Every structure is written in structure tokens, then in C-alpha cells.
Amino acid sequence: MWPIDATHRDLTAPALDLLQSAAAAADSKAVSMSTVPTYMSAVLLTGHGDLDRLEYRTDVPVPQPQADEVLIRVRAAGINNTDINLRTGWYSAHAGTPNAQEAAQRTSGADDSGWSGRAVEFPLIQGADACGYVVAVGSNVPPARCGERVLIDPVLRSRPTPRGLETLYLGSDCHGAFAEYLVVPAVNAHPIQSALSDAELACIPCSFSAAENMLERAAVRAGETVLITGASGGVGSAAVQLARRRQAQVVALAGAAKAAQVSRLGAATVLARAADLLGILGPQSVDVVIDVVGGPGFPTLLNLLRRGGRYAVAGAIAGARVELDLRTLYLKDLRLLGCTLTDVSVFANLVRYLEAGEVHPVLAQTYPVSAIAQAQRDFLEKQHTGKLVLLTGEATRERIC
Secondary structure: OOOOOOOOOOOOHHHHHHHHHHHHOOOOOOOOOOOOOOEEEEEEEOOOOOHHHEEEEEEEEOOOOOOOEEEEEEEEEEOOHHHHHHHHOOOOOOOOOOOHHHHHHHHOOOOOOOOOOOOOOOOEOOOOOOEEEEEEEOOOOOHHHOOOEEEEOOEEEEEEEOOEEEEEEEOOOEOOOOEOEEEEEHHHEEEOOOOOOHHHHOOOHHHHHHHHHHHHHOOOOOOOEEEEOOOOOHHHHHHHHHHHHOOOEEEEEOOHHHHHHHHHHOOOEEEOOOOOHHHHHOOOOEEEEEEOOEHHHHHHHHHHEEEEEEEEEOOOOOEOOOOOOHHHHHHOOOEEEEOOOOOHHHHHHHHHHHHOOOOOOOEEEEEEHHHHHHHHHHHHHOOOOOEEEEEOOOOOOOOOO
16 A cells, blocks of 8 residues: 555554555656656545545545556546445454444454455555546556556456465455546556446446356356346346346346336346245246345245255345355255455456447446545435446546656
8 A cells, every 4th residue: 555644643653654665665667657646635444433434635645556557547436335344344243233333333453344354454545446547557567558548357366465465355455446546457457448438437347347246156047037136236237237138037126216227227027125025936936146135035035046046145235144044055956156256357258248338337426536425325325226436537538658
């Protein structure tokens, strides 16, 4: 991680020392940083807790690309559940509750409160979704990449850490996209040719990757029936489109007010979240469940699966702890798939689908990055379909290097 202004009153000296020492090692061979500003605006997460832990600053040093890295001028950054979960400490085994204040109190000082099961290093710039332009490159990166419009794959593979090479997740294990500028490995910056806006493209990285990863891991095939929970959210709405792209029959769960929108995305059937699923669909009526909800409905989802069915999960917004009858699991020969890290091919495929017009982002609303607190309030209200996106600058093409 790179430095944050040491004059800020809330940042601890050890954290600042670490950030400043990292900055001193920045690669001096980056192409044309002379016209990039020294400071940028960004949102800092200063600790676990409520929205008051998010600080919008305009004096954050711009990072410098090192070898094999590129500097991105971020134009738009999507909001995801992982941003709220990390802020509240929900990932910790000590949290035991989705309530932000209580979770933060329980995880204060916990060494497993991060996305990867380790302690979070504060201050942290969050944000896993980024669309922007390459404005500087480090050594070993062709200067011709300058000016490219890019989408960022948030899974950073084989990154050097004090523990050796590890896979990091953007905005959780390292600084992310809630800032004007962002440094990522060049291989994670995928050129994109699209007439879609920056805000629309920023809907893609986290949600569509999670959805495609679940469908890929579950080996969804044409003609199969796929039940998708949370179908009006970012991941769920992406999963509906991506399952239909595979020519599957989609049964979607969503609120009544959002049913028409979900249906237009490709769902053959849209049912209310509280519907009697076994009564309507019948036991053993579904080949695959794509779940981002979890909670008390989990046993019903397994009962809906046919023998040999697959259950893939990448979220638990209704509750992380569920009831499992092992007889249902082994007598029906079910497969339960936890899905987090994606194969490298997943993101490249998504870019290809986008450029071919096979999938379409669902943009609900945009906000200036300075309004992140209001954006997260709206996100938690769950009244929208698709994604909420933060804008970090004018949507104009930029070429600096």
C-alpha cells in the first residue's frame, strides 16, 4: 500500500510508517508521471464500524506504478456487498451478526476481519469495481498501453506479500477504486471496446465475475433449470443474464416491485422471496441453485434440487449460518460449491461477452464519490435493481503518458 498524508489526525503512526516506507520503494521508471497530479481525492476506510468510518479526502498521494503495473485514472467505481461487509467486520468469525455497529464492536482487534481471513490494514481505499483509462505505465509495460480504456479484474493473482506470493482482492486486501487513481498489475487491466458509459461498465467486474464463476463452477448447461436468489441485485441480475446466455431456464427470486425488470433480463419465472417454493415448483425440480442470500431459506433450496444437483454460493445477505441436514446432502448426491476466487479465463470471457453485446450491465443510479455514505445507505435499503456506481471524474477520454 502507498502513503496517506501523515498530518491526518485519525491515522496511527505505525500505519503511516508502513505506507510511507512502501511509497519510498515506488518504481522510478514509470512512464510520464510528470503530468499526473501529486494528490487525488479518495475515500478512506479508517476502521471497522458505521458510515462515519468513511472519510472523503482530497489530499491523498497519487500512487506510482511499479514494474509490470499501470496507473488507472478511475472514472467510475461500483458499490458491492463486500464493501459493507468489510467495513462492518462481518467477515470475521467473531461477528455473528449482520448489524453494523454490533459486528464492528465484536470484531474490534480481531485478526480475521478481512475478506481473506486476516486483519485489515487501515486506512484502506475500498472498491472492487473500476472502469477507467491507463495514464501511466511501469517498467516492462508497453508505452502503447497508455490511453487504453480498461476494465479491472479485481482478482490480483500471484502478488508479492510478506507471506510470499498470494492472491489479493482489489479494495479489500489492497487499495481499490474509490479514488481518482488506482495502480494494478497490467494483466488485470483489460482493454474494452464498448459504446457503454463508464458507469455502466463499472457495474461489471465484481458482480458479473461472481455470477459467471458460480455458473462455471456449477457447470450449467443448456436446457437445465437454474434457480437464482437475490435476482434483482448486482450479482443476481448478472446471473440471470449469464444463465440465459448458456440457454438455461431461469427461475428468479425477487421482490414483487422488481419482478418485471428481472423478467426482462431473461428469467422465465420470477417468484417472490417469501413464496412457497416447494409448493409452486415441487421437490427435485431444479438442477442448479445460484445463491447469494443464504439464511433460513437454505434447507428449502436443497430440497428443490434434483438428485445430483449443484448448489453454488457467493454471498449470505440473509444470514451466514444455516441449517444443513446431511441426509439431504448425501442421499441426493448433491454438490455444494463455495465460489470466491475466479479462474483467469472468467474475466476475459466477460469482456468478450460485453463487446459482443451478449450481456448488459444494469445501472440503477450514480453518485459522486464524495457521496459514498448516501450511496451505501441506498444500497442497504435494497430498493434498486442492478448496481449503484460512484463517479470519480468527467467521462472524457484521457491520455497522459
